[in-house]
Amino acid sequence: MIQFQYERATTTKAAINGLANNSNARFIAGGTNLVDLMKRNITAPTKLVDINMVPLKDIQQQNGKTSIGALALNSAVADNKLIIEKHPLLSQALNAGASAQIRNMATVGGNMMQRTRCPYFYDTALPCNKREPGSGCGALEGLNRMHAIFGTSEQCIAVHPSDMCIALVALDASVLVAGPKGERRIPFEEFHRLPGNQPEKDNTLQNNEMIISVEIPDNAFAKNAHYFKVRDRASYAFALVSVAAALNMDGKVIKEARLAMGGVAHKPWRLKEAEKALAGKPATEETFRQAAEIAMQGAKAFKYNAFKLKLGPNVIVEALKNAAGLV
Amino acid sequence: MNEAFFDKKDYKPLDRVDGRLKVTGAAKYSAEYVLPNMSYAVLVGSTIAKGTIESIDSKAAERAPGVLAVISHLNAIKLPSYQSKGEHPSEPSTKGQPLRVFFDNKIYSNDQPIVAVVATSFEKARHAATLVKVQYNKEQHQTDLEANAEKAVLPASGKKNPKSPTADYDRGQIDAFANAPVKFEAEYVLPTEVHNPMELQSITAHWEADDKLTVYDKVQGTKMTQKNFAKEWNLPEENVKCIATFVGGAFGNGLHNWPHETAAIIAAKQVKRPVKLVLTREQMFTMVGYRPRTWQKIQMGATKDGKLVAINHQSIGQTSTYEEFTESTLQQTRMMYASPNVSTRYRILPLNLATPIWMRGPGEATGAFGLESAMDEVAHSIDMDPVDFRLLNYTESDPDKNMPWSTKYLRECYDEGKKRIGWENRKMQPGSVRDGEWLVGYGMGTGTFGANRNSATVHAELDKEGNLVMHCAITDIGPGTGTAMVQIASNTTGIPTEKIAFHLGNSEFPNAGLQGGSSTVNSVGPAVLAACNALKEQLITMAAAKGNAAFASAKPDDVMFDKAEIQLGGKSAKLTLGDLLKQNNIEKIETTNESKPDENRNKYSMNAFSMHFAKVHVHPFTGQVRVKKIVCCADAGTIVSPKTAASQMIGGATGGIGMALTEDAVMDHRFGRYVTKDLADYHVPVHADVPEIDVYFVNKPDLLADPVGSKGLGEIAIIGVAPAIANAVFNATGKRIRELPITPDKLI
Incomplete structure (x- = not known):
């Protein structure tokens, strides 16, 4: 096997120092994606800094927000009482992702850092600008049934695969990161990026920065939230389209709404215009249909994923109906 | 025929006779045999669908730690069967010439196995395989069914x-x-x-002598495999042994002997060590049908x-x-x-x-x-x-x-x-x-x-304690063949299922065809029936010879066991199996019986x-x-x-x-x-x-x-x-x- 250095960090500081002076060093936690990537020769880090011993697993409530440690397991977050009570949307989204075995290994930070599942990215015999910049995009003229309809570029039309992140972007979460220069917060919506001319870059983390936690501000969405995922089998498949919908209701009227889509873009796709259109309206199928139409503005399909233009709005409506208790 | 045999009440649900072995991990599958001096092969597949290999740069792979050999058409030994252009050596036959792995530089499909890297550990072989660089002369391929209809x-x-x-x-x-x-x-x-059984296709190939080959192979026919490799290497059949005691699902992809199997056997010959080769999940899509x-x-x-x-x-x-x-x-x-x-x-x-x-x-x-x-x-x-x-x-x-x-x-x-x-x-x-x-x-x-229905042969032996042990070369890819055969034997003899063993999955056992085409119970079942009845005939003859007059006119269907005691026509014959064998001064009785399709077909x-x-x-x-x-x-x-x-x-x-x-x-x-x-x-x-x-x-x-x-x-x-x-x-x-x-x- 390719030789690499392995180091175990027990503090955030040690972990960050572990990356110093080595642009090819990576953190490893659950390893549910990174190990696959290494086995398939898609990435070959020269150093792995194991951060599983860093104490970042806590889930706590303070100062008007819920803070989830970067190393909290996906299953631990999904089953956490506080999360189920205050942010059921997140719990639902987590349980819609992967398998129980993977959720028991995967961490919150790792979930955010997972790479696309585009088959051209995973086959080193095929072109992929994300894996090998300049080699071309295999999916653009290829089998792009699973690919993006929003925010694509000529360089890359891959989608971000996470379910958890769709709920987090809807819930106005922010990401606390730490680096050699100290801590900073990144709004969740700005954490992942669109491919543009640099599809190899998935996110806006700077060199040697580490995810410390994800923070969700308190909200009034707990009663009316739903994560709706459509996939090719009943479980353990990536989304064709998924929608995270959260409503703050005043009787039958929507006070405010949060809406985000998965399976449609290189990043979790927040639908702010549709949210605005929902605010102040009665929670009816017609309202939802109108919001869905707004949400789909600017969508562009490729040869095999045109169905997403129709499935997308349908899933938005279904997610909102479920959130509003109309189903 | 014993009427009770067909009474469905007699066929009670029985837990798999090998269930405990499977759930405790004691069942050994083909990749789990550990042989001294084992080496490991990893296959490199082509990245074009049609053309020829122009060059293979294997220098880096050869220099990598633990590498024993990098084998391709450039240096592979040529099999005797590669010289003939004739029929497919595998049975049942598909017409044509099977892919001759490492034969020449021609590429017929994408991910065709073209190089085997053999090393002292699986990890070393896998790494070295990534270092092999291949240049091709690419030709226009056709893979689209509708476009070429x-x-x-x-x-x-x-x-x-x-x-x-x-x-x-x-x-x-x-x-x-x-x-x-x-x-x-x-x-x-x-x-x-794609079949995608849980178990990946694997083989451990071991040349026990220059002309003696044993394969622990994931196949649906041990005799088929024995015959094919004997033919492929120009060996007497008895010099080739195939062991497939447990098969973790197959759904048909073990009905053919594939290039990866031959690749492992070639590798074992060339490095003079046993070679284990396990396909990756991706290779399951391209190398085994x-x-x-x-x-x-x-x-x-x-x-x-x-x-x-x-x-x-x-x-x-x-x-x-x-x-x-x-x-x-x-x-x-x-x-x-x-x-x-x-x-x-x-x-x-x-x-x-x-x-x-x-x-x-x-x-x-x-x-x-x-x-x-x-x-x-x-x-x-x-x-x-x-x-x-x-x-x-x-x-x-x-x-x-x-x-x-x-x-x-x-x-x-x-x-x-x-x-x-x-x-x-x-x-x-x-x-x-x-x-x-x-x-x-x-x-x-x-x-x-x-x-x-195919012909099948079962060997059975019955000892004085009333233990019945049978052998047959048939494989069990998961349906529970051993369990079914034990039930047939138990119903035919009255011997409790826990005292019956059915050993399978070895080419040295009596002949059986493939486990495929829904034929196993129809083919091997009758051979079990025949063997059980033959054992009863022997007992009847022995008992009659020792003066048990009641046995003189008895037929196999009249004889059943209740524990070790022999029953005749549903009544105790006041004779135990142990007594009868003792009287005849023998430890056990045995028989080998073949059963074949008849003219009703x-x-x-x-x-x-x-x-x-x-x-x-x-x-x-x-x-x-x-x-x-x-x-x-x-x-x-x-x-x-x-x-x-x-x-x-x-x-x-x-x-x-x-x-x-x-x-x-x-x-x-x-x-x-x-x-x-x-x-x-x-x-x-x-x-x-x-x-x-x-x-x-x-x-x-x-x-x-x-x-x-x-x-x-x-x-x-x-x-x-x-x-x-x-x-x-x-x-x-x-x-x-x-x-x-x-x-x-x-x-x-």
Whole structure:
């Protein structure tokens, strides 16, 4: 096997120092994606800094927000009482992702850092600008049934695969990161990026920065939230389209709404215009249909994923109906 | 024949005799044998679909730590069989020349094995394999079935033998369809499917001497493997041993000996050490066969009151450019329904792909998707219940072979299945039943498969403690062969199951064919029966010779055991087995018996039948399909092991759900490479996709087929499931999906 250095960090500081002076060093936690990537020769880090011993697993409530440690397991977050009570949307989204075995290994930070599942990215015999910049995009003229309809570029039309992140972007979460220069917060919506001319870059983390936690501000969405995922089998498949919908209701009227889509873009796709259109309206199928139409503005399909233009709005409506208790 | 033998009460559900070994990890699969001085091989596959290798740069790989050899056509020893151009050495034969691994620089398909890297550890071999650099001269490949359909050909088997299932077939008048009062015509497509058993294909090859080879190999036939490798290496058969004691699923991909097996044997010869080779999941898509993508067109003519007038059924399936793979896609169209006029046209299309191989329910499952969907479409067009439509066109004898059925209890399957699925809740008008937001639909599909039987031999020995030990070369790829054979032996002798052992999966044991084509219980079962009866004959002779007058006129059926005591005609013979052997001064008695198909096969048409009913929910806005219930009814003759047989039906129905809704090996034809080639992207059904599966067996013996009365059920468990689900989806939505799988995008 390719030789690499392995180091175990027990503090955030040690972990960050572990990356110093080595642009090819990576953190490893659950390893549910990174190990696959290494086995398939898609990435070959020269150093792995194991951060599983860093104490970042806590889930706590303070100062008007819920803070989830970067190393909290996906299953631990999904089953956490506080999360189920205050942010059921997140719990639902987590349980819609992967398998129980993977959720028991995967961490919150790792979930955010997972790479696309585009088959051209995973086959080193095929072109992929994300894996090998300049080699071309295999999916653009290829089998792009699973690919993006929003925010694509000529360089890359891959989608971000996470379910958890769709709920987090809807819930106005922010990401606390730490680096050699100290801590900073990144709004969740700005954490992942669109491919543009640099599809190899998935996110806006700077060199040697580490995810410390994800923070969700308190909200009034707990009663009316739903994560709706459509996939090719009943479980353990990536989304064709998924929608995270959260409503703050005043009787039958929507006070405010949060809406985000998965399976449609290189990043979790927040639908702010549709949210605005929902605010102040009665929670009816017609309202939802109108919001869905707004949400789909600017969508562009490729040869095999045109169905997403129709499935997308349908899933938005279904997610909102479920959130509003109309189903 | 002992009447009690066929009393179903006697066949109680029995836990798998090897269940404990399997769940505790004690069962040894082919990759789990540890030999001294073991080395490990990893295969490098081509990255083009057609052309030649220009150069291989293996320097870095050779220098990598632990590497023992980098083997390719440049330095591989040439096998004796590589010199001949003749028939495929493997049996059952597909015509053509199998891929000769490391023979020359030609590339016939993408991910064709071209280099083996052998090292002292698996990890070292895998790493070194990434260092091999290959340059190609690329040629234009063709991998797209539909784009090349006009180049399809009649296979050699069909040209040579007009009675072959692949030959052109016409019954009655060819133009009958044109004059039918009701005419229906449609095309159906089944995508490439991959067997994907849980266990990866693996082999450990060990040259115990220069001319003595042992392979621990994941195969469905130990004797087949022994014969093939003996031929391949020009060795006497007895110098080749194949061990496949446990096989972790196969579904057909172990019916052929593949290039990776030969690659491991070559490697073992060259490094002079045992070599273990395990395919990756990706290589399971390209190196060990698949169910070929198949296009079908059906024309069906009927009278307005539902009598079939004509069926014309044509199909085109993929094969490689070097072997003619064929399957019986259109066979059932000739015999399932009483249409006076039937024509079938079977074609194959050579493409730059690896050779396919039979996958569970092989061609019949593919053909049934066309035939049973078309039956549903015609029934709908004349406003007739699809079960009634089938009953109206029921065949009381085989109209293809012009022979009576040995047995056919399909009517019982229709009747029982309707009750169990709640068929009365089905509405003729699609889309008219709802459960909340979900649309509800019911569908059904029929299946049939030949009640195949091969010759088989079993060795049995019975000791004075009453322990019965049997041996046979047959493999068990999962259905529970050992369990079934133990039950047959127990029922024949009265010996309790825990005192019986059935050893299998070794080419040194007495002869048996492949575990394939639903033939095992029908073939090996009768040999077990024969061996048990032969042991009883010996006991009778011994007892009579020692003055037990009652035994003088006894027949094997009169003799049973109750623990170690011998019973005669249901009463104690006041004689124990131990006493009898002691009197004769022997430790044990033994026998070897062969059982073969008999002349009844020339007089009767022998088929197993199945009927699958499905209830589905379809979400009208998101296109999600949820199968809510499946009822499987099987006329498979005597069910000797009710528990493992039911498991087999459940597995088949699960495979049918995959076929209908999820499985699709998608190829990017620009590169000739699959893009869904792991278990994340190639979707086999998961637990959440599989509902309650209710299994019913008619359980009536077919003693014309074989003395056990069994007709086989591995294939009928899946044949007809996919159309049952597709028909239910139509009933739920009014949408007819003629290209599988039925994914959500096709229904919105």
